[in-house]
Amino acid sequence: MTFHNLSAEQGDPSAKGSGNAATDKFKHEAVKSDTSPERAFAIYQDVFKAIEDIAHKHQVTYDEYRVLKNWLIQVGEYGEWPLWLDVFVEHEIEKVNYERKGYTGTKGSIEGPYYVENSPKLEWNAEMPMRDKDREATPLIFSGQVTDVDGNGLGGATVELWHADEDGYYSQFAPGIPEWNLRGTIVTNENGEYSIKTLQPAPYQIPTDGPTGWFIASYEGHPWRPAHLHLRVKHPGYREITTQLYFRGGDWVDNDVATAVKPELILDPQQDDNGNNTVNYSFALDKED
Ligand code: DHB
Ligand code: FE
Secondary structure, eight states: OOTTOOTTOOSOOOHHHHHHHHHHHHHTSOOOOOOOHHHHHHHHHHHHHHHHHHHHHTTOOHHHHHHHHHHHHHHHHTTOHHHHHHHHTHHHHHHHHHHHHTOOSSOOOOOOSOOOSSOOEEOTTOBOOOOHHHHTSOEEEEEEEEEETTOOBOTTOEEEEEOOOTTSOOTTTSTTSOTTTTEEEEEOOTTSEEEEEEEOOOOEEOOSSSHHHHHHHHTTOOOEEOOEEEEEEEOTTBOOEEEEEEETTOTTTTSOTTOOOOGGGEEOOEEOTTSOEEEEOOEEEOBOO
16 A cells, blocks of 8 residues: 555655645545534524625735635645644544533544555564664654553453654654554553554654745644644444644644643653663543443
């Protein structure tokens, strides 16, 4: 499966490169919703009421309207819809859906544009696929347990982990990185435990040379997300969790451009005698409803 794999290409990462790779990946996902015409009409009316209110409140000019139209066209041409939407919209959708169901298990967070399914299966105590270059970064040993909400271990659960490298780039979405670098599907042992060796990721910068970057520059914002691990945790009969974990005290933890940090999702790694960062974090899964 290499349709969005840029790893054979060389050159610097660009907004067009990562945007188009993310768009290409998303276009291969099945998307459908059973929204009724009544619900579609209600949402449509509220969206256009909000646009009407904004146009009046801010007395939007014709020049501004034309700039917006041009920008929307460019977002599509750069393939940046997955980037822009997952930074500025996804966090609110995620929150609404968690709150509606009354879950008590581990909190979710946004998926972002760079998840890829079917990453290599790894034992419960394994090392993530990585290059020699990645071994120069600070090692991170991430261990814990997948449990139900009463704390019973769930053996055979899968923990999909994906994250950026020390330069802030994701495999399959930036050039020159092996296909499955820093992506793996860990299977928990009979007690639900895992212990994974990876590297300490770096903060991630939204590409600044495309329309998402221009958008942020237009209001003099910053394009940074704090360093994070992405996780998807599954076990039959339980609600699947898609979440992210952050690092206490790290840059941008208090000011994430994607507004996706939650206090419960901040890790406190400790350094061991061998210079590894070590951290324990467990996931509690709600029963499927
Ligand atoms: C984006 C990138 C991420 O790595 C992430 O976790 C969320 C959003 C983005 O570029 O849109
Ligand atoms: Fe990310």
